[in-house]
Amino acid sequence: MRIDFTKMHGLGNDFVVLDARERPLPPVDAPLAAALADRHTGIGCDQLILLEPSRAGDFRMRIFNADGSEVEACGNATRAIGLLHGRPAAIETRGGIVRSTPAESGISVEMGKPRFDWEAIPLGYAMDTHAMPVAWEELVNPIAVNVGNPHVIFFVPDPYAIDMARIGPMIETDALFPARINVNVAGVTARDAITLRVWERGAGLTRACGTGACATAVGAIKRGLVDRRVTVTLPGGPLVIEWRDDDEIVMTGPATEAFRGSFEAADYGIAV
Ligand SMILES: N[C@@H](CCC[C@H](N)C(=O)O)C(=O)O
Numbered sequence: 001m002r003i004d005f006t007k008m009h010g011l012g013n014d015f016v017v018l019d020a021r022e023r024p025l026p027p028v029d030a031p032l033a034a035a036l037a038d039r040h041t042g043i044g045c046d047q048l049i050l051l052e053p054s055r056a057g058d059f060r061m062r063i064f065n066a067d068g069s070e071v072e073a074c075g076n077a078t079r080a081i082g083l084l085h086g087r088p089a090a091i092e093t094r095g096g097i098v099r100s101t102p103a104e105s106g107i108s109v110e111m112g113k114p115r116f117d118w119e120a121i122p123l124g125y126a127m128d129t130h131a132m133p134v135a136w137e138e139l140v141n142p143i144a145v146n147v148g149n150p151h152v153i154f155f156v157p158d159p160y161a162i163d164m165a166r167i168g169p170m171i172e173t174d175a176l177f178p179a180r181i182n183v184n185v186a187g188v189t190a191r192d193a194i195t196l197r198v199w200e201r202g203a204g205l206t207r208a209c210g211t212g213a214c215a216t217a218v219g220a221i222k223r224g225l226v227d228r229r230v231t232v233t234l235p236g237g238p239l240v241i242e243w244r245d246d247d248e249i250v251m252t253g254p255a256t257e258a259f260r261g262s263f264e265a266a267d268y269g270i271a272v
Helices: 030-037 075-085 164-172 210-222
Strands: 002-010 013-019 047-052 059-065 089-093 096-103 106-112 143-146 150-155 182-190 193-200 229-234 237-243 249-253 256-264
Touching (some): 013 075, 030 047, 047 075, 075 089, 075 106, 075 249, 143 210, 193 210
Parallel strands (some): 150 182, 193 229
Antiparallel strands (some): 002 013, 047 059, 089 096, 106 249, 143 150, 237 249
16 A cells, blocks of 8 residues: 655755545554654654644644654644645644644744743743743753743854754753753844744754744743744744734744655555
């Protein structure tokens, strides 16, 4: 049995998309997701996206990191799936319903409302999440926010001076974060501009992270560093993030289909 996939990306954060909305597929579990995501022995991606029918929205989007872990939210994948769908969609995720709409400059997504309480991040114990009294080497006093998935944000003079490949995994797996965490290092360059790099939970350094851009913009607004509409520039390019007065975070940016293909189920140990 051959299984079709679509390879997509948002600013270079790349996805293998399996579409089970119309026709059921064999179950996807963590080992299968990790095998398909492997860049040497599989198709290769930062996240595997599985689309399924939903009662709560137009369809459900399940998100697996490259290490196989299933997670709640993915901003760039939501834009990619919005592009694939071709019209406005209410998309059910583990993090809640998100709404994508085609826009002049790509796809806009209503990502939901941020949460700042320590249990919602989640943290391992009670702490002020707006100015956390913690440090990892030169990374100090972060802010933590959950935008569907958990993020910690450090504001630094130059994000490109931080050795993220070394310090990112240390923070991601610190006991303070029982569900692990996405690690953002951000530099504010103007009232409407932020430079950002992200060490993603379960995927490592990616070219872009949509939820990271949302969390960082919200964190910078909370600290009074930027205005409520800001361009966040990642290694892969810019996203525009607005934190509206009704508390909703709106992300706008590009999404791209790279190619379509198929694989033999048996090659990945899928019994049919
Ligand atoms: N690349 C994504 C985030 C994917 C999930 C994340 N690694 C997590 O574990 O929460 C994005 O664009 O938001």
